Amino acid sequence: RTSTEDTWKSMVHRLIDIAPVFVVDTVHRTGPLRYEAFLMLAPERAARAVFISNDEDACPSLLEAGIDPSVYAIPVTRADDMEAATLRLLRIFNRSPEQKKMIRTPSRTPVVREDWDSLPSVLMIALVDGLDGDLLLDEARRTDKSLIALAAPPSSLNEDAAELSIELSWDIFRDPRLVGLYLQTTGLAMVRREFLLEHPDLLDINVPGISPQKMSLTT
Numbered sequence: 001r002t003s004t005e006d007t008w009k010s011m012v013h014r015l016i017d018i019a020p021v022f023v024v025d026t027v028h029r030t031g032p033l034r035y036e037a038f039l040m041l042a043p044e045r046a047a048r049a050v051f052i053s054n055d056e057d058a059c060p061s062l063l064e065a066g067i068d069p070s071v072y073a074i075p076v077t078r079a080d081d082m083e084a085a086t087l088r089l090l091r092i093f094n095r096s097p098e099q100k101k102m103i104r105t106p107s108r109t110p111v112v113r114e115d116w117d118s119l120p121s122v123l124m125i126a127l128v129d130g131l132d133g134d135l136l137l138d139e140a141r142r143t144d145k146s147l148i149a150l151a152a153p154p155s156s157l158n159e160d161a162a163e164l165s166i167e168l169s170w171d172i173f174r175d176p177r178l179v180g181l182y183l184q185t186t187g188l189a190m191v192r193r194e195f196l197l198e199h200p201d202l203l204d205i206n207v208p209g210i211s212p213q214k215m216s217l218t219t
Contacts, residue, residue, distance in 0.1 A: 007113055009170060012036055021089045022049040023082060026059035034061045035167060041067065041074070048093065050085045051076045066184070119166065120146035120173035122190070127152040133203030140196045146173055148191050155187030165190065 016022070016039065024040045025033050040049045041062075051069065053059050053076035059069050069076050077085040123145035125136065131152075140148055147169055151157065157165070165188060172178045172192060180191035196203065 008032065009035070009167075010113075012039065013174075016040075016045065020048060020093050021086055023086060024049050024051045026051050026061045026076070027054045027079075029061045029064055031163075031167070034065065037061050038065060046074060048089060050082060050089065052079055052082055053077065118170075120169050122147045122149050122169065123193075124149045124151060130208035131205060133205040137196065137200055137203045140193050143193065146193055148193050148196060150189040150191070152187055152189075157186060157188060161186040161188060 012035075022040055022045070024037050026037050037051070037059075040046060040051075051059060051062075051074060053069075055078060057076055057078070059067075059076055062069060062074075067074075121144075123139065123143045125139060125148065127150055131150075136148065136150075149165070161183060164183060164186075168181055168183075169190060172181060172190065178192075179195040180189065182189045
């Protein structure tokens with residue numbers, strides 16, 4: 001446990017760096033549990049995770065995020081079988097040098113306090129008449145914000161969507177492998193400003209009347 005609530009996310013990332021095996025609760029749907037389950041779905045982490053399902057072999061927190069474990073061949077385990085599944089993974093890691101390589105060197109980065117000062121700044125742009133790459137590039141060059149958020153009609157930013165975007169912006173800002181995200185349920189996209197400035201050729205586009213369903217981001 002963390003000593004204060006505003007450092008838990010930073011500590012989760014540090015624990016991921018040092019723990020050989022994770023037990024992930026996908027039954028309960030609290031915000032922190034959904035976040036931790038989402039982190040462990042990364043290919044380099046899923047192999048050393050035990051995903052706990054309910055008695056019907058369903059994972060409510062993953063299904064709520066639109067992820068069906070059976071579709072993606074993600075093995076799940078009922079709570080009664082958790083101990084056996086965990087010991088099996090530990091035995092695999094103890095005898096397999098290749099598996100051990102998957103565990104990264106413990107992070108020595110300091111624990112980051114999660115508050116408004118540590119969150120990245122965001123420039124919100126409403127795409128009313130379509131996606132104009134030249135306009136986005138000009139705005140990216142003029143602003144000093146860390147992230148560029150794109151709101152395409154009929155996107156929405158209600159309280160739940162705003163909370164989710166704040167949580168995920170923390171990860172984009174601190175993980176250089178992530179350049180952006182698209183919240184499918186709200187139609188909101190966020191892109192790292194630094195990435196846009198490094199790849200201006202990607203903004204050589206003009207799409208009139210853009211539809212949120214046609215937007216995509218790749219890393």
